Amino acid sequence: MSSATVAKPQAQRPARGGRTFSLPVLLLIIAGVLVLTSIVRLITGADGITSTGQMSTALRLAVPIGLAGLGGLWSERSGVVNIGLEGMMILGTWFGAWAGYQWGPWVGVVFGIIGGALGALLHAIATVTFNVNHIVSGVALNILALGATRYLSKFTFANTTEGSSKQSPPIDSLGTFDVPGLSSWLDTLNQKHWFLISDLAGLIGGLVTDLSPLTVIAVALVPVTWWVLWRTAFGLRLRSCGENPVAAESLGVNVYKYKYIAVIISGGFAGLGGAFLSIVASNVYLDGQTAGRGYIGLAAMIFGNWMPGGLALGAGLFGYTDSLNLRGGTVNVHALILLIAILLVIGAAYLVWRKRYVPGVVTAVIGVLMFVWYATTNEVPRQVVTATPYVVTLLVLSLSAQSLRMPKADGLPYRKGQGK
Known part of the structure; x- marks a missing residue:
């Protein structure tokens, strides 16, 4: 069976409701927003909105959201709705901290991925094998993960040095690095506060300053996901399961297998995002550490129209608004x-x-x-700054909802041989 054969039914269906922006148009829109941001910075004097530190913090906060969104992308492209991303992230934070405390941070990263994948396996068994409603299964997994990690913490962290029933002991750092020469030069240029040039320097400088190795890996996973899903026969078959599983089965695709693989990979991505929170973002596991980032990752995926590039932009937007809460956000939010x-x-x-x-x-x-x-007003209340990431999530979804197109069979029940 050739990949072109599988692609044929999908190619004949018009992509109604999808975005039609080409890459040059999208880049032009981004450039226009950056110019407007620079003008606003000059008018308001809020230089922090495009500072190197602000952008670096935004990138660090965007990584777990983006990883959760990538997990949702893999799952939903195969036709399985994954509301359980939050629970998989929770498992990733706990397993990552538990293993990282005992055997080092890189082992913790691996165990975080395994923890998220185990949660995803439960979701796959429920939804793919037993046809449980995808939303019900995801919500149940979120509740189960939260209860399980709280229960396990009482036995693993409560009696350890510097640990408690709600917090793990400190975990060794993976370390950070700057791009030699480039980081300092861009930071100097950013501090000149020139129109547009300093804003570009702050944006690029945030991408090359104070980087964790795990941040680099996470960013690289975006183009890797695009290449696997849109440029390989494996990805084509997987996506066919989310568009028309009956047609895919008639052409010899093992739909169950591809759905299982996609959901387990989805959990691995979410678990990696959880491990990032407990090992990189902070060097301890904390009860409630995910703070809804799994849901925001799902929102980023929807905002990105189930595409890796759009997902990355959405994660960056949510990470940026979240960073305002950490870096004197009242003045910056007022400028925004x-x-x-x-x-x-x-x-x-x-x-x-x-x-x-x-x-x-x-x-x-x-x-x-x-x-x-x-x-x-001269500034906004602190409570507004705290709520900004969640308000932006709702606004973005409400404004973009009319131009989205989800996979055609996403969330629909499927039984082998149902097309006969």
Whole structure:
């Protein structure tokens, strides 16, 4: 069976509802947002919104979200909805800390992946073999993972030095590094506060400063995922299971096998994100450490239209908003209110140009209200800063929901031979 044969049914179906932005157009949009951000920085004086430190923190916070999103991408491209990403991340944090404390951080990373994969195996057995509703299975896994790790912590960490029933002992660091020469030069350029140039320097500098080896691996997994799923026969067969499993089966694809593989890989990615939290982001396991990042990773995947590149942009956006909470965010968030207001006005003009008058008017009204909020205040309450990542998650999903196309058979029950 050739890969072209499997691809044929999918090629004949129009991709309704999908985004049509080409790469040059997408890069132009990103460049435009960066120019607007630079203008807002000059108007408000909030230099921290594009500082090297801000971008470096945003990258570190985006990695676990992106890894969870990659996990969701693998699972849902095979047709299995994975609400259980949060539970798999929780298992990754605990297993990573447990093994990392005893045998070193790299062993902890491996065990974090194994922990997430074990949770995914339970999800695969429930959804693929027994046809349990995917949402029910995912929620049950989240509850099970939370209870299991709290129970295990009482026996493993409670009696250890510097540990407790809710916290592991410290774990050795994987270390960090900068790109020699480039990091310091970009940081110096960023501190000049020049229009656009310093903002670009801050953005790029954040990607090459204070890096963990695990961060580099996580970033590399994005293009690796794209290549495997869109440039190999294995990926083509896996995606066919999420689009039309009956047609895939008729062409000789073992749908059960590919769904199991995809869901287990999905759990491995989520577990790696959990291990990143307990070993890199902080060198201890803490009860409640994931803080909903599995769900935000799922939101990043949806925002990215089930594509690795869009997912990475979504994870970066959520990581950036989360970083505002850690680096004096009240002033920076106040400046971003102005940026959002400008973007909303531009979006309203675009909607009116497309003759979508009602959404255009609503968007314009919201933009005006944001302008009024910015003009009548000097800073935002700390509570707003804390809630920013979650508010952004809801806003992004609500605004992008009309232009998304999920895999056609995502979440639908499947039984071998059902097409006969």
